[in-house]
Structures are given as structure tokens and as C-alpha cells.
Amino acid sequence: MPIPVFVVSLARAAERRRLICEHLAALGISYRLVDAVDGAKLSPSERDRYLPADSSMHAGAIGCYLSHIHIYEVMRDEQIPVALVLEDDARLSPRAVDLVQAEAAAFHFDYCFLDSDDHNDQGPIYYDKANAVAAPGGFRAHALSAGPQTTHAYLITLPAAQRRLSAAFPILRAIDLYDHLPYRIDFRAIVSPKLAWVSEHSLISFTSERNDDAQALSFAALRRSPAFYRLRDWLKLKNWRRSRAIRSLVRAGRLSAGGRWAPLPSGREVIFK
Numbered sequence: 111m112p113i114p115v116f117v118v119s120l121a122r123a124a125e126r127r128r129l130i131c132e133h134l135a136a137l138g139i140s141y142r143l144v145d146a147v148d149g150a151k152l153s154p155s156e157r158d159r160y161l162p163a164d165s166s167m168h169a170g171a172i173g174c175y176l177s178h179i180h181i182y183e184v185m186r187d188e189q190i191p192v193a194l195v196l197e198d199d200a201r202l203s204p205r206a207v208d209l210v211q212a213e214a215a216a217f218h219f220d221y222c223f224l225d226s227d228d229h230n231d232q233g234p235i236y237y238d239k240a241n242a243v244a245a246p247g248g249f250r251a252h253a254l255s256a257g258p259q260t261t262h263a264y265l266i267t268l269p270a271a272q273r274r275l276s277a278a279f280p281i282l283r284a285i286d287l288y289d290h291l292p293y294r295i296d297f298r299a300i301v302s303p304k305l306a307w308v309s310e311h312s313l314i315s316f317t318s319e320r321n322d323d324a325q326a327l328s329f330a331a332l333r334r335s336p337a338f339y340r341l342r343d344w345l346k347l348k349n350w351r352r353s354r355a356i357r358s359l360v361r362a363g364r365l366s367a368g369g370r371w372a373p374l375p376s377g378r379e380v381i382f383k
Contacts, residue, residue, distance in 0.1 A: 149173025
């Protein structure tokens with residue numbers, strides 16, 4: 111049985127929904143369309159039911175959280191062993207078809223990101239070149255130092271979904287922040303080959319006040335190529351700085367000494383039609 115694909119999409123974001131559906135249809139990938147919870151439409155009593163009294167979480171972040179939690183509930187109720195969750199700004203490489211169409215079997219991770227930011231709210235994320243397990247379709251899923259931000263393209267296993275449900279409420283932090291959870295999580299990522307990007311629709315956020323115009327960005331045309339980001343990072347000495355940080359973290363015992371740690375590449379910024 112192929113891996114089920116869930117697509118989270120706001121009903122009022124008609125263009126985003128149309129484009130992700132066309133994209134997946136062109137790849138021959140079947141999917142379940144999930145109407146995202148529209149946080150802007152939650153009543154005060156609904157917000158009070160989900161949030162602590164002093165919470166100031168953005169309405170869009172609440173809706174995003176509840177949307178992903180709903181998918182985990184479906185996984186629990188239908189006993190789905192692993193699912194691929196996509197948001198409607200995600201774009202997949204044709205090679206991702208091999209992953210989706212692989213037989214769902216036993217998985218030795220909780221989350222596996224097809225693409226993500228290279229950081230969370232506490233700092234950079236690193237991956238271990240020496241610690242990789244098999245992922246569907248013959249790919250390798252490398253261990254991560256922590257959970258990265260963004261949830262536009264990730265695999266989640268049933269045990270991970272069930273544990274997240276056990277600690278889902280009240281909503282303390284955004285769905286893509288994990289350090290407050292009362293259990294250990296095995297985070298993984300498929301680093302190479304690159305299997306996912308985001309479209310330029312990601313510049314318009316439904317979970318924060320950020321709304322950008324692609325044409326207003328500097329080097330807008332070049333941003334459509336991953337090479338732009340590699341060059342930018344090289345000019346900023348990003349990997350050199352992070353390699354130095356890795357050595358410090360290993361000495362401090364915050365990264366395992368036996369690992370071959372490297373900076374996690376970020377494709378989240380690539381604007382990909």
C-alpha cells in the first residue's frame with residue numbers, strides 16, 4: 111500500500127489549492143485534501159478551549175496547529191502507519207514519487223522532513239552524516255540535532271502522531287516547535303537528493319503578520335535556483351561558522367562525539383513554481 115498523502119489547504123486560499131492539486135496530479139500522486147482550520151474564524155470560546163488564559167498566539171498559527179492535529183487523529187483512527195503531510199505551498203521533486211509509491215513498512219523515526227528551515231527558534235539545526243536509516247523508495251534519512259521549523263513536507267509515523275496527540279492540549283507553542291514536549295523525538299531528514307521546495311506562495315503567511323511580494327525581493331529571479339542560496343551562504347561564511355559551532359557543541363556534549371555532524375541545508379527559502 112502506498113504512503114497516504116495529506117494536503118492541508120485553506121478553503122479560501124483558492125489559488126494555492128488549485129496549484130498544489132495540479133502539481134500533484136501532474137506527478138501522478140494521489141492525495142487527501144484536508145480543509146485547514148481557519149484560525150481567523152475561531153470564536154473567543156473556541157480559542158479559550160484550546161489555549162492557556164495568557165496566550166497571545168496568532169490566529170493563523172492556531173489554525174495550522176489544529177489542522178495538523180486533525181491529520182494525526184485520522185492516522186490514529188485509521189491506524190495509518192506513516193503519512194506524508196504537505197501544506198499547499200509545497201512542491202515535490204519528481205523523485206519524491208518513488209517515496210510516496212513505496213510500500214508503507216516499519217519506520218525507525220518519528221518525523222522525517224523532505225525539506226525544512228535549517229533552524230528552529232533556538233538556533234541552527236545539524237544533521238549526522240554517520241547516522242542514517244532507510245526511508246521509503248530507497249532514500250536515507252539522517253538524524254537531526256533537533257526539530258526544524260516548518261511543516262510543509264514531512265513524513266510522520268503513527269507512534270509519533272499518537273504521542274503528539276497525548277500532549278496536544280492546551281496549545282502551548284506552534285505545531286513546528288517541539289522542545290516543550292514531555293518525550294524524546296527522533297527527527298530525521300532526507301538531505302540528498304532534494305525532494306521538496308516551497309512555491310512563491312509561501313511568502314504570504316496565514317500564520318503570522320508576514321506578507322512579502324516576490325517581485326519586491328532583491329535578486330527575485332535568481333531566488334528560483336538553489337544555487338543562489340549556496341552562493342549566498344558561501345559569501346556569508348555560513349557553513350564555516352556553523353562548522354565551528356559544531357565543534358563547540360560536541361565539546362560541550364550537546365552533540366554526540368561519534369557523529370559526523372554537518373549544517374542542515376535550507377531549501378525552505380527557494381521560490382519554486
